[in-house]
Amino acid sequence: MAPPRSLCLNASDNVIIAVDEIPAGVAPEGAATARERIPKGHKMAVAAVKFDEPIRKFGQIIGFATRDIAVGEWVHEHNCAMKDFAREPHIGEGAYEEVVVAVEDQPTFQGYRRTNGKIGTRNYLAVLTSVNCSATTARLIAREVERSGLLADYPNVDGVIALVHGTGCGMASKGEGFEALMRTEWGYAANPNVGATLMVGLGCEVFQISRMKEEYGLVEGDAFQSLTIQATGGTRRTVEAGLERVRSMLPLVDRTRREPAPASALTLALQCGGSDGYSGITANPALGAAADILVRNGGTAILSETPEIYGAEHLLTRRAATPEVGRKLLDRIRWWEDYCARNGGEMNNNPSPGNKAGGLTTILEKSLGAAAKGGTTPLKAVYKYAEPITAKGFVFMDTPGYDPVSATGQVAGGANVLAFTTGRGSAFGCKPTPSIKLATNSDIFRRMIDDMDINCGDVLDGVSIADKGREIFEKILAVASGERTKSEALGYGEAEFTPWQIGATM
Template sequence: MDKPLLPRLQIQGSAFPHDKPIDLQEAAVLLQAGDDVAIARLPLSRGLVLRLPDGRLLEVGQRIQAGHKLALRGIAQGQPVLRYGSIIGFATQTIAAGSHVHTHNLAVGTLHQQYTYGSELRLVDPVPLHQRRTFLGYKRPDGRVGTRNYLALIGTVNCSASTIRAIQKRFGPEILRRYPQIDGIIGLTHKNGCAMGRQGIKTLQRVLAGMASHPNVGAYVLVGLGCESNQIPHLINEMGLSAGRQWKEPLSLTLQEHEGVAQTVEEGVRLISELLPQVNEVRREPVPISELTLALQCGGSDGWSGVTANPALGYCADELIRQGGTAVLSETPEIYGAEHVLLRRARSQEVGEKLLARLRWWEQYVAINDMEMDNNPSPGNKLGGLTTIYEKSLGAIAKGGSSPLNAVYQYAEPIAERGLVVMDTPGYDPVSVTGQVAGGANIVVFTTGRGSCFGFKPAPSIKVATNTPLYENMRNDMDLNAGVILEGEGVGAEEIGRQILEEVIAVASGKKSKSEAQDIGEEEFAPWILGATM
């Protein structure tokens, strides 16, 4: 029998009887006592009577899908609507108690936030050194530790992309089987590298340099055309790239210098053949999990993301930080409207103001590109129950747990601080993760409520489903199921957070994630394109 394609959205009627009132918590999730809405656990049909925590009876006025919002009280037009104890939007019409709250009666409006810096700062209680966990990683000469061991062909311009793919094809499974310590030869190609302005080139060079020096990359070769704006010597000098090992200079090729594609391919094959035995020499060894830099991501979010998977991932992030590790919260447009929560945990006013400066930049950026911050949530997000960017952001930042916010970084900037940090990236998953990994993240955890099948190389991606029907429908793509939090079996976000941490340690030590098992993650390399293309 075929499984449902969407989380219980196809179920007709209600799972509850109508002959007597039922307690709200059986039918819906109320996150904070003062919230105006609760989230339906199952489809709620018209006429169902709910008993609220204060003893009031509430009759459901219309059918409400699972993951969508139920009004717990009447809300006047123009009044704010609270979820997570914060404003998720403003009523565009009068909303009756028991009504469905969604795009037809809720929209963003102007928030008049009162920002405080560090008012809820809670110092981390570190795990004693002798009790800290370890994983099996690859130690690199610069002191960083890899979770994978790739050899990378890195394109400086789109014009070299086909040549890179041709070099890769020359190294099939029969050859790579001779080098068991190597996870593969990846080709990091892209659509940029020429006809770009100064800001675009600088951003691209940060990404490419971050991948070249990444702890998951044992060696690399730069491949260019020769006449592009993003010149290889400039990239090497500006980004301070060094080859390491026996090579005096970073290895590089250009099609024009090597008389075209065919000869460049042959030279690339020769270089890779010489590198393979060297890269294969490294062995995994026990290292503290403080050497993990975890990229926090959510995509294809739904109404449950901020209730199950994201808070669980936040618990994992807090535990990793207690162990001395680093967690990277990104997707700046999905912080918008929830920034006040992070600012209360900012280590300093300076850190908080850096975050606000990025948000103000985004307001200008979307305006000059004829967009709005509320262009996000996507249609899929809305079908899953999310209505406004404020609501999405409040659920998204739950991935960041409760640790102090220690630093704010530009896109693909090298991450130097430990603990919780923010990197300024778009919300689009491939572009966002590309920046996080270029900054040094060596593993990714990606939560999803709609079913994102995301992978990324060279950093493995672990996917966490927000609800059980999604997990059951996409078992080959979902690594963990946070939906059990909703099922009344006494499993909470902390327990799932512990499971996520255990999976992070296992995957960091060499276990293949579901996306890796399907060889997904090379095409997801997508540097942020900034500025005009000339």
């Protein structure tokens, strides 16, 4: 019987990763005998580690020994913990000038060209809400559209979607929380995957539609309209009026047709959720390779989830295109440290129980794997939550690690396609932006075959990261051209609209 497989990720590491389960008393090929059972995806010590000495994976510190660890021991929560240590940012030391492929030589996809020059990968009519008080009314409007069969006359429209949320009132009328919500609302209305927007409010809420219109210079017309329940005369009348507004807007949305567009028109949101010990070895670096291909072809890739790059930020600041970009990223890290402190939290509340069951021990370990989604190209810009993404290339957006909230910010920033890696099996979709699900291991790919689009577990069987990256990139182009993802087929995407609620609810 062949010995169980294991991986040593860097010559300086003092742990290996169990590709297969390693039973007690068995030695993986080229490694010491396990003193106890090592679960799949978990770590085994291959060098003695004294109390308080660092534990290394990826050639980086992922934690410190809480007691002496012998060769062959399982390394996890019971003997490894996080603590602060100095990480030199080395801002810009690894940056270089990326050579971008000429537009005429770029791969293409079939997209929807908007009047502002942006290209969509889907063609939705969105019903947005200014406040939770209008959420049910917005859903009723979308339900009436579906029940009426109206969309049968508009084959080029992907659907009428109700994007509702739990805030909009009981909040401050200024400050970072209000501003983040306004950026999110406007960002969804302006996303290139949305052909037209109907915004529904109550009327007396803190988040006033008229204020957003004034802020962004919005004039109502075929592509943007609004209603409030109080001014229209109640719920039933607002639903009727909303249905008529949708009926009048659908012909404009339907007139748009797919046409060839260069890869540089793609803005790719990079997400991971339900991570495991394989995430930083298979799917995340493979997605990073796909992001590199996109960036070389003039596109944009957005890395986010600030708490999940904590401990790996020094690897990103090395790639900062300018000192200002590097400092901006560090400023967001400091903001999060303060945010956690004032709310009685800590940055190491991550990994989640599922992450730990999958082999991840500390946020440092998780972050090093999560950062791999960002590939290797220079970091061109850093954005606040839901800010419009204007730079080309690899960029970072400050978001929570909670996947729906993070993805909502990326889509508000302009992402027209999303790739999501998972090792435990996250169930997720993201309208109006299609979400491609990448399984980190073959077990979860087979177990959740109706949810997963690509199996990255075959990297453990010898498929190269470069080849898997090319496969992911080709899938991105196909999905951008209209191929439906598994999450779209299942109907995911509307409930996952989750704006970040920053600040007090009053």
